[in-house]
Every structure is written in C-alpha cells, then in structure tokens.
Amino acid sequence: MTGRPVAAFLDVNDTLSDLGSVGGAFVDAGLRAEDVRAWYLSVLRDGFAATVLGDNASYAAIGTDVARSMVRAAHPDRSDADLDAAAQSIMTAMVAAQPHPDVVPGIVALNEVGVRVITLSNGSTDVARRLLGDTPAAAAMDSYLSANDAGGWKPSPAAYRHGLRLAGVAGVEALMVAVHPWDLEGARRVGMRTAWINRTGATYPAHFGAPDIEVTSLVDLADRL
Known part of the structure; x- marks a missing residue:
C-alpha cells in the first residue's frame, strides 16, 4: 500500500468490542460464556441473509431473537417472560461490551x-x-x-x-x-x-x-x- x-x-x-467481556451475561442467562461466539455468528448469518433478500435488518432485533432462541433451547421449561428477560439481559450486556x-x-x-x-x-x-x-x-x-x-x-x-x-x-x-x-x-x-x-x-x-x-x-x- x-x-x-x-x-x-x-x-x-x-x-x-471484546466479545469475551460479555461472557458473564451469557452465564447469568443460563448459557455458557463461550456461547457468545455462537450467538454472534448466528446474528451475522441471519443479517447477511436478510440483506441478500433485500431487507434492511435490525441488528438489535436479530440479536434479541437469537439470544431468546438459544436460552429456550438450553432451558425449554422457562416461561416466555423469563426468556424475554434473559434475552434482554444479553443484549444489554452487548451494548456495554468493553473495547x-x-x-x-x-x-x-x-x-x-x-x-x-x-x-x-x-x-x-x-x-x-x-x-x-x-x-x-x-x-x-x-x-x-x-x-x-x-x-x-x-x-x-x-x-x-x-x-x-x-x-x-x-x-x-x-x-x-x-x-x-x-x-x-x-x-x-x-x-x-x-x-x-x-x-x-x-x-x-x-x-x-x-x-x-x-x-x-x-x-x-x-x-x-
């Protein structure tokens, strides 16, 4: 160059942003700290697909839905309210990630x-x-x-x-x-x-x-x- x-x-x-800095929030939500990487890659996958299909996807909306799905898969007996709260806690932590x-x-x-x-x-x-x-x-x-x-x-x-x-x-x-x-x-x-x-x-x-x-x-x- x-x-x-x-x-x-x-x-x-x-x-x-250091995704590792939010691992604790995944643990608090009933997942594993290393699940942050799977969450992130899933958000990218769905956002890329939406763009290819002509949609202008919301990162926050996809991220919340993916987080909720991951918690539900790990804890199928949790209530909808609990799943929503867990997903929101993960998204709050992502916004507060450290550099x-x-x-x-x-x-x-x-x-x-x-x-x-x-x-x-x-x-x-x-x-x-x-x-x-x-x-x-x-x-x-x-x-x-x-x-x-x-x-x-x-x-x-x-x-x-x-x-x-x-x-x-x-x-x-x-x-x-x-x-x-x-x-x-x-x-x-x-x-x-x-x-x-x-x-x-x-x-x-x-x-x-x-x-x-x-x-x-x-x-x-x-x-x-």
Missing part, C-alpha cells in the same frame, strides 16, 4: 498520524459511541456510521459506498479496518484499501483477496501508517 489513507473506517463488533486493550490507544494513535477515524458498523451508531464515549478515543473520532442507513449490512457494496460518500473520500483514499476477512473483501471490491487486525494468529482465507496490511493491533496499524 502506497501513501497514507485519508480515512480509516473501523468495523465495531468484534473488531473494536479490546489496543483499541483506545490505537484510535488515538491513528488520529495523531493524521488519519480520520470513522466507525462503520452493521449495528447502531449508539453502540460505537457508548463503546468509546468515556475514553480518550472519543476526542479522536471523526464520525460514527451505520450500514443500516445504507439499506443493508456489510459486505454489501452499498454499505461501504455509503460510508465513502458521507466521508467525502474516494475508495483509494480510504482504509477499511476489521478482524473479519469477509468485511475486508467487501471493501476491497469497491476499491478501498484494507487492513486486517489479526489478534489471534489466524490464517487469512485464500479464497479472498489478500489484505493490503496485516497487523496484530490498532496500535501496530498506526505505526505502519
């Missing part, structure tokens, strides 16, 4: 090297604001965007084009940052540059185009730029 990007678009759920340790210093560092920092999430912008709002990263943020306002979830091309249009930057001037290869592949196909945050030592899927940058944290990304 040549030249520093004008703007970095950051995915939010799992990229910025990964590298996120706040990484956003600050990106801003300090002259890159505009913008979130682009499939969920509500309120979740991203809450995640960063009480941290030093808040002052470094340019804006918070949601794919819902584009009519469909990433990796739909419309989601990335929506972000580029609102930011007033061309694809070649923008960098999409995510832990999810599918997210980066969607961005790559509309001409954006891509940065993979690989915190786990995973292997990038060979069936997608390689990211322009691979780093282990947002702090490392700022150093590279």
Whole structure:
C-alpha cells in the first residue's frame, strides 16, 4: 500500500468490542460464556441473509431473537417472560461490551498520524459511541456510521459506498479496518484499501483477496501508517 489513507473506517463488533467481556451475561442467562461466539455468528448469518433478500435488518432485533432462541433451547421449561428477560439481559450486556486493550490507544494513535477515524458498523451508531464515549478515543473520532442507513449490512457494496460518500473520500483514499476477512473483501471490491487486525494468529482465507496490511493491533496499524 502506497501513501497514507485519508480515512480509516473501523468495523465495531468484534473488531473494536471484546466479545469475551460479555461472557458473564451469557452465564447469568443460563448459557455458557463461550456461547457468545455462537450467538454472534448466528446474528451475522441471519443479517447477511436478510440483506441478500433485500431487507434492511435490525441488528438489535436479530440479536434479541437469537439470544431468546438459544436460552429456550438450553432451558425449554422457562416461561416466555423469563426468556424475554434473559434475552434482554444479553443484549444489554452487548451494548456495554468493553473495547479490546489496543483499541483506545490505537484510535488515538491513528488520529495523531493524521488519519480520520470513522466507525462503520452493521449495528447502531449508539453502540460505537457508548463503546468509546468515556475514553480518550472519543476526542479522536471523526464520525460514527451505520450500514443500516445504507439499506443493508456489510459486505454489501452499498454499505461501504455509503460510508465513502458521507466521508467525502474516494475508495483509494480510504482504509477499511476489521478482524473479519469477509468485511475486508467487501471493501476491497469497491476499491478501498484494507487492513486486517489479526489478534489471534489466524490464517487469512485464500479464497479472498489478500489484505493490503496485516497487523496484530490498532496500535501496530498506526505505526505502519
């Protein structure tokens, strides 16, 4: 990748937020802490399907329904009221998830090297604001965007084009940052540059185009730029 990007678009759920930080809420609801990953992947699956079918799905609505279904499967004798309460407790915890340790210093560092920092999430912008709002990263943020306002979830091309249009930057001037290869592949196909945050030592899927940058944290990304 040549030249520093004008703007970095950051995915939010799992990229910025630490899903492991809400494992306790799953336990309290009668599930296992590791079920948060199954919940998250199920929400993505159904949201992607809705987008392909032309619907503009609500992340919160799908998340609540998936949580309720998981609790019901584990505890079929619980009342509807109990299932609703358990699902709501999980969703409340998701909104209150904590950022990964590298996120706040990484956003600050990106801003300090002259890159505009913008979130682009499939969920509500309120979740991203809450995640960063009480941290030093808040002052470094340019804006918070949601794919819902584009009519469909990433990796739909419309989601990335929506972000580029609102930011007033061309694809070649923008960098999409995510832990999810599918997210980066969607961005790559509309001409954006891509940065993979690989915190786990995973292997990038060979069936997608390689990211322009691979780093282990947002702090490392700022150093590279």
